Amino acid sequence: MTLGTALLVVLTGLVAGGLTATVGVASLVSFPVLVALGMPPVLANMTNAVGLVPSGLGSGWGLRREIRRHPRLNAWTLGLTGLGGALGALLLMRLPAGVFEAIAPWLILFTCGLVAAQPRISAFLRQRREEQGQTGHRQQLTPSSMLITLAIGVYGGYFGAGAGVMMLALLVLSLDVGLQELNATRSLSMLASKLTAAALFVTVAEVDWAVAGLLAAGSLVGGYAGARVARRLPDAVLRGAVIAGGTAAALGLLLS
Template sequence: MSALDQLAILAAGFGAGILSSTVGVASLLSFPVLVALGIPPVVANASNSVGLIPAGLGGSIGYRTELRSHRHVTGVVMTCCAVGAVIGATLLLALPATAFEAAVPWLILLACGLVGAQPWISSWLARHRHEDDGPRHTMTAATTAFALLTGVYGGYFGAGAGVMMVAVLALGTDLDLRFVNAVKTLALLACNLVAGAIFVLVADLDWRAVVLLSLGSVGGGYLGARIGRRLPAAVFRVAVVGAGVAAAAFMF
C-alpha cells in the first residue's frame, strides 16, 4: 500500500466520521475506497466496521448532551443494536451474501421514503390518536422490533443503517430530531463495536486500513456531531434522504 493509498484511507475515515454523525451513511464513503484500493470486499467490510468504531465514539461524545435527555430510549436502542449486530455479523460470516444484498438497496429506499414522508405520516398518526394520549417519548414493542432489525442490518453490512434508524425512531416516537440524530450515532457505534469484536476474533482484517480509518474517523465523528446538532430539522431530513438514495444507488 503506497503512501497515497494510506492518505486516501485516512481522508475516507475522516469523511466517513462526519457522515456517521450527520446523515448516517459512513460506509458509503469508506467501504468503496477500501475496495477500490484492492482490498477484498468481505475483508474491506469487516475492516470498515472495526475502523469506524472511533467515529461513533467521537460522535457520541459530541452528542452527549442530547443523549442524556431520554436515557431509557438510548438504552433500549443500544441494546437492540448490540443484540442485532451479533445476528448480522454471524450472517455475514456464515451465509451467502447475494440474497440479502439484493434486498438492501430496496430497504434503504424504503427508509428514505419513510424519513421524507415522516412529517405527513406523524401528522396523520396524531389525528388518529386518542386525545388523552401524550407525546410518544418511549419505545413501543413495534418500534423496538424494528430497531432490532436495523441492528441486524448494521451488523451485516451497515451502509444506510443510520437512515433506517432515523426512519424507525422518527415514525415510532415523537422525539426531537436532534435526539434522533444523536441516538442514531450511538446505535451505529453499538453495531460496529459488537460486530467489530466478532470480526477481530474470527474474520480476516486489513489492520493497516483499520488503523488509518480509526485515526481519521475519530475527529470526523466529533466534527460531524458539532455540525449535526446545528442542522434544522428540514435540512437534516433532506440530507438523510439524499444520502440514503446515494447509498441505495451504490448498492444497486
C-alpha cells in the same frame, strides 16, 4: 502500503466519520474505497466495521448533550442494536456474500421516503391518537418498534449500508421526540451495532489492521466534527441531508 494509499484511507475515514453523525451512510463511502484498493469484499466489510467504530465514539461525544436527554430510550436502542450487530456479524461469517446487498438499495429508498413524509405521517398518527383518547407524547419504543430496531441492528452488523437512515426513519415515526435528539440516538445505535460486530470480527475473523487503524484515526475526527455540524443544522436541512445521502447511497448500490 504507499503514503498516498495511507492518506486516502485516512481521508476516507474522515469523510465517513462525518457522514456517521449527519446522514448515516458512512459505509457507502468507506466500503467501496477499501474494495477499490484490492481488498476482497468480506475482508473489506470486516475491516470497515472495525475502522468505523471510532466514528461512533466521536459523534457520540459531539452529541453527548442530546444523548443525555433520553437515557432510557438510548439504553434500549443500544441493547437491541448491539445484540443485532453481533447476530449480523455471525451471518456475515456464515452466509454467502450478497444476501442482503440485493435488497439494500430498495430498503434505503423506502426509508428515505419515510423520512421525507415523516412530518405528515406523524401529524396524522398524532391526530388519530387524540381522536381515540390517547394523550401524551411517545417517549419509548413499542414492542413492534423494538423488533424492527433489532432487525436494523442485524443488518448493520452484516453490511450496514444505509442502516442509519433506516434507524432514523423508525425513530421519527415511532416517537414524539425532536429530530436532533433522535439523530443522536441513531448515531449511538449504529455505534452499538458496529461495536459488537467488530468485537466478533477481531476475535474470530480476519481484519487488515493497518487499514483499520488509519480508517479509525480519520473516522474519530470526522465523527466528532460531523456531530458538531449536525447539531447546528435546522431540522428541515438535516432531514433533507439524510434523504439526499440515502438516495445517493441507494443509487450507488444499484449502479455498482
